[in-house]
Amino acid sequence: MAAYTLNPQDRQRLQDLQTEIARRTENFLGYPVSKDFDYSALLPFLSYPLNNLGDPFADSTWKVATREFEREVVTFFAELLRAPANNWWGYVTNGGTEGNLYGLYLARELLPKGMVYYSQETHYSVAKNLHFLGMRSIMIRSQKSGEIDYDDLRETMRIHRDCPPIIFANIGTTMTEGRDDISAIRAIISDLALQQSYIHADCALSGMICPFIEPRPPFDFADGADSMSISGHKFLGSPIPCGVALAKKSNVDRIARGIAYIGSLDTTITGSRNGFTPLVLWQRIRELGLDGMRARVEHALATAVYACERLRALGVDAWRNPGCITVVLPSVPDAIKEKYQLATANGITHLICLPNVSTAQIDAFITDWQSAQQAAAQPAA
Numbered sequence: 001m002a003a004y005t006l007n008p009q010d011r012q013r014l015q016d017l018q019t020e021i022a023r024r025t026e027n028f029l030g031y032p033v034s035k036d037f038d039y040s041a042l043l044p045f046l047s048y049p050l051n052n053l054g055d056p057f058a059d060s061t062w063k064v065a066t067r068e069f070e071r072e073v074v075t076f077f078a079e080l081l082r083a084p085a086n087n088w089w090g091y092v093t094n095g096g097t098e099g100n101l102y103g104l105y106l107a108r109e110l111l112p113k114g115m116v117y118y119s120q121e122t123h124y125s126v127a128k129n130l131h132f133l134g135m136r137s138i139m140i141r142s143q144k145s146g147e148i149d150y151d152d153l154r155e156t157m158r159i160h161r162d163c164p165p166i167i168f169a170n171i172g173t174t175m176t177e178g179r180d181d182i183s184a185i186r187a188i189i190s191d192l193a194l195q196q197s198y199i200h201a202d203c204a205l206s207g208m209i210c211p212f213i214e215p216r217p218p219f220d221f222a223d224g225a226d227s228m229s230i231s232g233h234k235f236l237g238s239p240i241p242c243g244v245a246l247a248k249k250s251n252v253d254r255i256a257r258g259i260a261y262i263g264s265l266d267t268t269i270t271g272s273r274n275g276f277t278p279l280v281l282w283q284r285i286r287e288l289g290l291d292g293m294r295a296r297v298e299h300a301l302a303t304a305v306y307a308c309e310r311l312r313a314l315g316v317d318a319w320r321n322p323g324c325i326t327v328v329l330p331s332v333p334d335a336i337k338e339k340y341q342l343a344t345a346n347g348i349t350h351l352i353c354l355p356n357v358s359t360a361q362i363d364a365f366i367t368d369w370q371s372a373q374q375a376a377a378q379p380a381a
């Protein structure tokens with residue numbers, strides 16, 4: 001067969017795109033993804049049709065896979081998030097959304113008559129997932145911090161006490177990084193004497209932060225979660241979206257049995273699965289180790305404190321939740337929003353101090369903000 005290659009014009013288009021992507025990557029401060037990574041050691045693996053199809057813990061006749069590395073990655077997260085020893089299962093997903101879908105699916109199979117409760121500040125993908133799954137749900141008020149309103153949750157669960165509650169908890173909301181307290185939710189369930197319940201924790205960004213701060217927020221399996229989802233491309237950083245879904249194995253087995261008659265362990269949401277991203281996460285875990293991860297969290301928190309202080313010194317009403325790297329801003333000059341790719345929702349904007357953000361970058365941001373303030377103060381010519 002002829003060897004096909006791109007023509008020079010097409011190559012040039014890719015070259016131009018790369019230049020543009022590099023420029024756009026430099027400035028952004030408004031999205032929760034790290035960019036301090038170098039995965040060039042993994043480039044040779046792009047030459048193979050990697051596919052981890054099926055269950056990472058089951059054998060498959062397809063061997064062009066990275067399942068062994070995927071199992072190591074999932075094991076690392078199971079320990080980090082204090083999953084019950086010998087009673088957990090999980091896999092590398094295409095991102096936080098898939099892990100959330102998986103957790104809700106599991107909850108629905110276990111509690112078909114369940115009612116899902118989730119707060120106002122929950123990620124937009126969750127309402128869509130609930131619709132896919134045909135689950136009944138009720139939205140609960142959020143506090144200003146982004147954390148769920150426990151009084152509203154208690155009262156609503158009490159009214160619907162004939163339905164087993166399925167709580168979709170946020171461990172770091174998208175806009176303010178508000179974290180629901182899993183222990184407090186467990187206490188309400190127990191106080192209402194509800195016999196059956198399920199808690200899924202959406203830890204997209206904060207799942208990589210909470211294990212490394214003191215006091216450790218009540219957010220994981222040991223605190224009462226039944227399943228968790230975390231994004232790999234957010235705090236850790238990855239060129240391709242990815243994440244990890246984790247659940248209690250005893251629950252997974254109950255639903256896996258139901259489909260065992262098709263002769264396969266079709267436990268994951270998709271059939272074909274990415275075999276490259278488990279290598280990305282594996283490299284990151286190996287090169288950083290727990291100490292490296294803790295250092296990145298400490299650096300990010302210090303940057304957030306610094307950013308908040310500098311903005312407040314300018315008279316900007318910036319704030320952040322304790323132990324969080326998201327700095328919440330009121331109205332932001334358009335030029336700043338544009339330059340730093342800041343997301344805005346419900347009248348608030350945020351900047352997220354990921355580990356790659358330096359105080360020098362914050363200084364540049366402050367200088368731009370001052371210029372924008374001065375420009376706004378000038379009477380129009």
Ligand SMILES: *Cc1c(COP(=O)(O)O)cnc(C)c1O
Nearest residue numbers: 095096097123172173174204231
């Ligand atoms: C980003 C985010 C998600 C979605 O995760 P993806 O990895 O982008 O699919 C879900 N929940 C929260 C709170 C998020 O911030």
